[in-house]
Amino acid sequence: MTRETDFITKYHNLDLVRRRVEVGEHRDVIGGMWDELGALQHDFLVAQGLQPHHRLVDIGCGSLRAGVPLTRYLDAGRYYGIDISRDLLDAGYEREILPAGLGSKLPPNHLHATADWDVSPFGVRFDFGLAQSVFTHLPLGQLTDCLAAIAPHFVPGGRVYITYFHRPDDCPDGDPVIHEPGGIATWHDRDPFDIRHDALAAATPEGWDLTIIGEWGHPRDQRMALFTRR
Numbered sequence: 325m326t327r328e329t330d331f332i333t334k335y336h337n338l339d340l341v342r343r344r345v346e347v348g349e350h351r352d353v354i355g356g357m358w359d360e361l362g363a364l365q366h367d368f369l370v371a372q373g374l375q376p377h378h379r380l381v382d383i384g385c386g387s388l389r390a391g392v393p394l395t396r397y398l399d400a401g402r403y404y405g406i407d408i409s410r411d412l413l414d415a416g417y418e419r420e421i422l423p424a425g426l427g428s429k430l431p432p433n434h435l436h437a438t439a440d441w442d443v444s445p446f447g448v449r450f451d452f453g454l455a456q457s458v459f460t461h462l463p464l465g466q467l468t469d470c471l472a473a474i475a476p477h478f479v480p481g482g483r484v485y486i487t488y489f490h491r492p493d494d495c496p497d498g499d500p501v502i503h504e505p506g507g508i509a510t511w512h513d514r515d516p517f518d519i520r521h522d523a524l525a526a527a528t529p530e531g532w533d534l535t536i537i538g539e540w541g542h543p544r545d546q547r548m549a550l551f552t553r554r
Contacts, residue, residue, distance in 0.1 A: 362390050391403060391420070413436075461516060471551060485550055
């Protein structure tokens with residue numbers, strides 16, 4: 325019998341995700357706060373220099389919470405997304421992108437289901453990347469693997485923005501960190517994960533430079549890190 329604890333995260337339980345999508349919960353299954361977080365990601369990236377002609381890959385894009393406002397902003401064919409769940413990608417396209425009248429700006433083959441950070445099927449090089457609420461649910465080694473996998477597909481100077489929960493240096497590993505606003509408890513060794521800045525730097529693979537941005541207005545106290553392609 326399969327148990328929830330048999331999966332790395334709840335998002336890896338693809339059967340459960342599929343069932344929730346089937347009953348119309350494609351927004352809730354990725355954490356809700358649809359309008360607030362979609363707008364926040366769009367506004368943040370534009371303030372960071374994202375322009376309509378840039379190519380952007382949304383890593384762990386789910387049902388396209390950020391995909392809708394970013395597709396609307398970017399030139400046609402410039403938004404791409406990957407996620408572990410094909411059901412979430414299809415729901416986002418059919419229930420969000422098409423009703424918003426954005427089908428002509430986002431070809432369906434710009435959305436790719438992958439469990440190993442594979443962006444090679446797109447056949448392009450990216451200027452920007454975003455991973456919102458992805459590595460907060462995964463062991464830190466997954467961040468290293470992701471950056472190594474996508475590196476050949478980014479232009480020199482390309483930027484990837486990744487959110488994380490911060491663990492202060494003076495907080496013992498065994499204790500939870502309570503984040504305000506939001507009241508979320510995070511841990512150094514289980515989901516939802518937090519990370520110290522020195523460990524984040526140590527996890528940065530060759531070919532990327534790390535910049536800690538920190539606070540960026542996230543309603544659940546996730547912080548932002550920037551990885552720039554050399």
